[in-house]
Structures are given as C-alpha cells and as structure tokens.
Amino acid sequence: MSRQPEEPIFNRIEELRIEKGLSRQQLADAVGVHYQTVGYLERGEYNPSLSLALKISKELQASVGEIFSLTPFRKVRNNA
Amino acid sequence: MPKKNKIYWFEGVTEKGVKSLLNDENSKFRWLRSQRNRRVLVILMSLGLILTASGSYWTSIKKELNLDSEVEIIVFSIAAIFVLLSVVGGYSFLRISVRGLAEAPDELLDERQIQVRNTSFRYAYLVMGYIVLILMLLMIVGPRLELFGSDGPDGSFLLISVMFIFASLPSMILAWREKDI
Numbered sequence: 001m002s003r004q005p006e007e008p009i010f011n012r013i014e015e016l017r018i019e020k021g022l023s024r025q026q027l028a029d030a031v032g033v034h035y036q037t038v039g040y041l042e043r044g045e046y047n048p049s050l051s052l053a054l055k056i057s058k059e060l061q062a063s064v065g066e067i068f069s070l071t072p073f074r075k076v077r078n079n080a
Numbered sequence: 081m082p083k084k085n086k087i088y089w090f091e092g093v094t095e096k097g098v099k100s101l102l103n104d105e106n107s108k109f110r111w112l113r114s115q116r117n118r119r120v121l122v123i124l125m126s127l128g129l130i131l132t133a134s135g136s137y138w139t140s141i142k143k144e145l146n147l148d149s150e151v152e153i154i155v156f157s158i159a160a161i162f163v164l165l166s167v168v169g170g171y172s173f174l175r176i177s178v179r180g181l182a183e184a185p186d187e188l189l190d191e192r193q194i195q196v197r198n199t200s201f202r203y204a205y206l207v208m209g210y211i212v213l214i215l216m217l218l219m220i221v222g223p224r225l226e227l228f229g230s231d232g233p234d235g236s237f238l239l240i241s242v243m244f245i246f247a248s249l250p251s252m253i254l255a256w257r258e259k260d261i
Contacts, residue, residue: 033190034102039261046192 011068014042016060031055088185089140098188101180112177118255121177125170125252129244131163135237160237174251178258182250196258197250205251211245 016065017027017038024042028035031052041056048056057064086095106218111117134141138156175182180187181197189197215238222235 034193035104036261037190037192040192040259041088045259046195049191052191 007070008044009047009068009070010044010072011041012062012073013038013056013060013067016062016067017042020060022059027056027059030059089186091098091183092178093180093183093185093205095188098184101176101179102184102188109173109176113179115258115260118177118258121170121174122252125171125174125248128163128167128170129241129248132244133238133241134161135163135240136235138237162238171244171248171251174248174255178251178254181254196254200250200253200257203253207249207253208246211242215242 013027017024022030025035026054028038031038032055033052037046041048053064053068057067060067088094088098104113112121181193182200184193184197187193218238
C-alpha cells in the first residue's frame with residue numbers, strides 16, 4: 001500500500017506561545033527541540049510526533065485538540 | 081567539576097563541537113545560514129569538486145597547452161594547491177552552514193533534525209550510486225579511449241574528488257533543501 005501524501009495539520013502554536021509571552025527559544029528549550037524546529041512547526045512545515053505534541057500542549061497549557069487540527073482554525077476577532 | 085566532552089568516534093565529532101555548531105547565538109557565520117548563501121556554497125563546492133577531478137586529465141591538458149616542463153610544474157602545483165584548499169575550506173563552510181547536522185549523532189538532535197538528516201542521506205546514497213556507476217564505466221572504457229592521456233592512467237585526483245563527494249554530499253543536499261525560518 002502506498003503512503004498517502006501528508007495531510008496538512010493546522011496549529012495555533014505561535015498564537016498561544018505569544019499569549020504566554022514565550023519566545024521561540026524559550027518554548028524550544030522547554031520542550032527539548034531546536035528553536036528552528038519551533039519555527040517549522042508554527043509554519044506548518046513539520047508535523048510533530050505525538051510525544052512532542054503532548055510536551056507542547058503541556059507547556060502551552062492547552063489540550064492537543066486546542067492546538068492542532070486537521071481543519072484551519074477560525075480567526076478570532078478581538079472586539080475589545 | 082566541568083562536564084567531560086564526549087567524543088563520537090564513529091561520526092568523528094565531539095559533543096561540544098556539535099553543540100557549538102547547532103547554537104546560533106554569537107555565531108560569526110549566521111550570514112552563511114540563509115538558503116540563498118547555502119545554495120551558492122553548494123554550487124561553488126560542486127565546481128571545486130569538478131576542478132579537483134579534472135586534475136586527473138592534466139596529462140592531456142598540458143599537451144594541448146604546450147607548456148614547457150618548468151612552467152608546467154609551477155602551473156600544476158599552484159592550481160592543485162589552490163583548488164584543494166578551496167575544497168577543504170568549502171567543506172568546512174558547508175558543515176557550518178547546515179549546523180553540522182549531517183555528522184551529528186542522534187542523541188544531540190531533535191526529531192525534525194533527525195528526519196531531515198535521514199532524508200538527506202537517502203538522497204546522498206542514490207546520488208553516490210550513480211557516481212560509482214559512472215566511475216565503473218570510466219574504469220571499463222577509460223583505458224581504451226585513453227581518457228587519462230597516453231602517459232598512463234592517473235585517477236588520483238578523481239579519487240580525491242570522490243572522497244570529498246562522499247564526505248560532503250549529505251551536507252550539500254541538506255544545504256540545498258533546508259528552508260529559511
């Protein structure tokens with residue numbers, strides 16, 4: 001059976017990281033990856049393993065479902 | 081007590097060496113790490129390797145240039161030293177440009193780095209297969225066509241070039257493919 005082309009996975013890592021006031025380097029150090037890898041994750045150019053996804057979810061204090069999705073996230077308009 | 085610098089004999093690197101290459105802070109070579117500059121480096125390195133390999137054809141080239149023996153030795157020596165030093169320098173810059181990922185042991189890399197490193201080795205293996213095939217064909221037809229001149233075969237520069245290709249190909253592929261962040 002041939003492997004299907006990789007399905008895009010959308011994420012809110014950048015949004016949640018900024019909300020938490022973390023830099024890419026800080027998040028990278030916390031989850032044990034290179035800061036470049038955080039950049040690739042945020043741009044959706046790399047899909048994390050389950051263990052990395054769980055570490056990110058713990059660090060950003062959000063569930064995996066809140067961070068990653070197979071469908072694009074709706075933009076939340078800030079009317080405050 | 082300072083932590084001991086672990087040596088990875090199989091990869092030919094040290095823990096401190098790998099970590100300093102992976103770390104961008106205070107790096108003098110940040111400019112080298114843009115995709116554009118990495119690709120320029122790959123092209124220059126390829127040209128250097130082709131020039132190195134062409135040293136094996138010197139016996140044919142010198143006849144065509146009609147050089148006397150003294151000038152011939154000077155031209156050949158200077159050109160050979162210049163090209164070889166350029167290739168060694170290019171190899172070092174290439175390693176720095178990709179943060180030494182190709183030679184780094186798994187335990188010092190994260191999961192994405194391991195993945196891109198493994199992919200580059202897969203491509204490098206395929207490319208090397210084609211290069212070895214071409215070399216084998218050269219070995220078969222070379223003597224008949226006198227590819228290395230009538231004075232006798234001189235494949236030494238070709239072999240030096242192939243050794244450098246073996247060492248640098250995974251880094252060259254990484255340097256070409258890795259995107260900027």
